[in-house]
Amino acid sequence: MELTIIINKKDYAFSVDPSDSLLSILREHLSLTGTKNGCSQGHCGACTVVVNGKAVKSCITKAKKLENAEVLTIEGVSSNFILHAIQEAFIEATAVQCGFCTPGYIMELYALLQADPDAEKEEIHKALEKHLCRCTGYQPIIDAALLAQEKIKNS
């Protein structure tokens, strides 16, 4: 089927199979490899992107449902070599180790803090709870999230 999706503010027309996931469109059609595939089952959160302002797991999101949807991936978060506050916070809080789960976390927080810059700590925890990280023990990721919120508020 034919489909138009707006990805990182550009229109793309695709011919997709009904079974294709958004993740496979991003990675295989567009080589937007910043979005990672950790499990293909919606369990790990590494593939999280923002669709129409909401964080979704792209591996279990069917592309066919996304006609004219606006998708933001990690490639669309920073521009002209300037990092977004969330990305800066991940660096400063040492919330990155192997880095495989990192883009998913950043997109999750992007959606949350865009919608509600004053999100309560509990909401932030709830959002981060959807993701798995095997390296950091989570504490640095929480630190990064709170730091990012502070940066966004102060900017």
Added chain:
Amino acid sequence: MKLFNKVVGTSIPRADAHEKVTGTALYIDDLRFPRTLKMKVLRAGVPHAIINSIEISKAIDMPGVHKVFTGKSLNLDKNHLFGTCIFDQAPLAIDKVRHAGEIVAVVIAETEKQALAAIKNIDVDFKELPFILDPIEAVGKEAPLIHEQNGKYHHVPTFVPEPQTNIFYKYHLKKGDYEHVFQDAEITVEDNFEYPLMNHAAIEPHGAIAQWDHTGELHLWSSSQAPFVLREVLADYFKIKQMIKIHIHIPYLGGGFGGKSDYTIEPLVALAAQLVPGYHVKFVLTRKEVFIGSVLGRGMKGHMKLGAKKDGTLVGIEATQYFSDGAYGDTGCNVVLAAGHNCVGPYFFPKCNLKSFGVYTNSAPVGAFRGYGHPEGQFMIERLLEKLALKLGMEYDDLRMKNFLRPADTNSLGQIINEHNGDIRKCFTQTITKLNEIPLPPEDESFFYGRAAVGLIKSPVQTANASSNVFLKFNEDLTVNISTGGVELGQGSLTVLAQIAAQTLHIPVSNIRINYEINTQLTPYEWQTVASMTTMRVGNAIISACEKSITQFKQNAALVWDYALNDIVYDGTKVSYQDRFLDLKELVLGYQYSDGHTVGNPILTTGSSVVRNVTFPDLETGQYQPYEWTFGSQGVDLKINKKTGEITILHFVTALDAGKVINPALARGQVTGGVMQGIGQALKEKIVYDESGNMTTTNLRRYAIPRLSDMPEKFSCIFIETPQPDGPFGARPIAEHPALGPPSVILNAIQRVTGISFTSIPVTKERMLNALKAGEK
């Protein structure tokens, strides 16, 4: 110039952070090549069977399919096995399958969908055999024999199999009068323990891409911690006589934890690619395949007995550990060895009788996993000390303090402990002090509150001639490229190694670039990135290369000034002699006089660090010289919900004698991450097989790794710094260590407060609740 002196010991940001937060860091599945075919495999689905026949003709005719093959269709036989210790494994099954995840057929097709469709059209006829998953049952006389050829496989002399059994390796360590271990004992305690099979669950699944070019050279990209082991294994397997004809490339790794060490899928992907010369063949495991078809970790059932005097002085230890190492033993051998001599923990025993068995079973094969044979023994000894303290009526902490190894004591291997090995008493007392900072609430209506602390020890397990080597070049602008075969798998090696180089050279760390991408054609030899040794071994190689660079600058200046080398001073920006000096930029390509003629050479050096005095185990006594140790301690405060059985970690304290912390934030990250893995093992993680011999824990829900909500309410990390004399700036290994203690310390805290003595993990919420209920009756 002294500005840069302090970069060691500071938390500079990660060198790879920018790439990773922007999604531009490339991992194996992100690599794109022309003429790439996809590979998919058919796995047995039965745990132990003879392959009668495999029908592949229908699959061959499917659209997009380039090749379909089986072990038989390629005429593989006993001459096509590979390994590093015991050569007992083929790239795919030949005439028999030994675990349900074993690969029996391979499809190479234009697309993944086409490959999967073809896989569905392959029919296999098996003659099923009795299977066995329990390692103790597997050593019994009635057990089905998993490898009829056990004993006939090529193996290195150290690992001697027992033919006509499922035992591929038996290690027996004897210290002192090992036949009368408990002669001087006034009290003994013993128990059986189980540390189940587990999965590393790195968030990045394993992947590899292989291509044979038109000259017959092999190019392989892999998510591997061990490029040079791969080169050795592949050269041997494919009879490639010159290593210059193998190109192993390693991109960024999305976590490893040992699960990507040695080898996993690479021989098979290379074999597949050989059938379609010129094409790149790509194979990335699904999450289910990571569970059933890469390597597992742990899997120990064992018995331990301790003897002591009435005052608590330990006099002897006996332990027998059976490792269910799965269908193939090669990657398990050294784990069994390490488990054997390290199960005594950081305690002094005059007599030891320690046996460990590597046992074939019908699970996925078992290999390295963070801790490498140490967590199992640490679990047993610390649980048993708890029992001993109770029986003696002695304070738990006093019993440990009394028996920790002291300088001049010998460990199980007879090695003498020195002051410089680190201070376990300091680690332990600081752990307890840290716990005491927050009072533990008394039991209330809803919760039990428990506290415990344990000791830990780990030695890096490495091959006897393990080495790290680096190339270093100074560029014209005084930036420095350093090339190492050490793999950045998240631990932060790119950052820490740059700090070591910057401080040695007295130049800004931003001027140092460590290569992240490894290519065995360009990168010097590195044994493999395991055993927490990168900071230490590669760090030492870098210091050596940096020092040689400094000497070269001085040599260039000495040619200009005609002074003796020793009188010339280097400070990171210039070299000087009394009131004369030359800027480093004037010397970096050699010194050019005003008329153009040039003396000296560009600054270009190498550095090496080879493990010294490590020997192979003696076949009779089990004695040998491994590398040195890191001591530490871990403590916990937890609460147990009386109604639900839920265990909440309130405060988890880790104290390690790190020698010298190069980057505190990264070191702390190793601790918080390692502790969480240990907590997962204590409370959640276990590989389970069903009655058909198929694994049921094949996704990240059923195999529940810790989530954010499992995190301790508070983490404390304490680093003691007793310098390691041969470590870079005094540093010693710390990366695996935080994962060791959580199971024992958590179960000890549970026992202290509820009286319930668990001897196996995980203690899930349900299991805790059931035990509480049983206790009420």
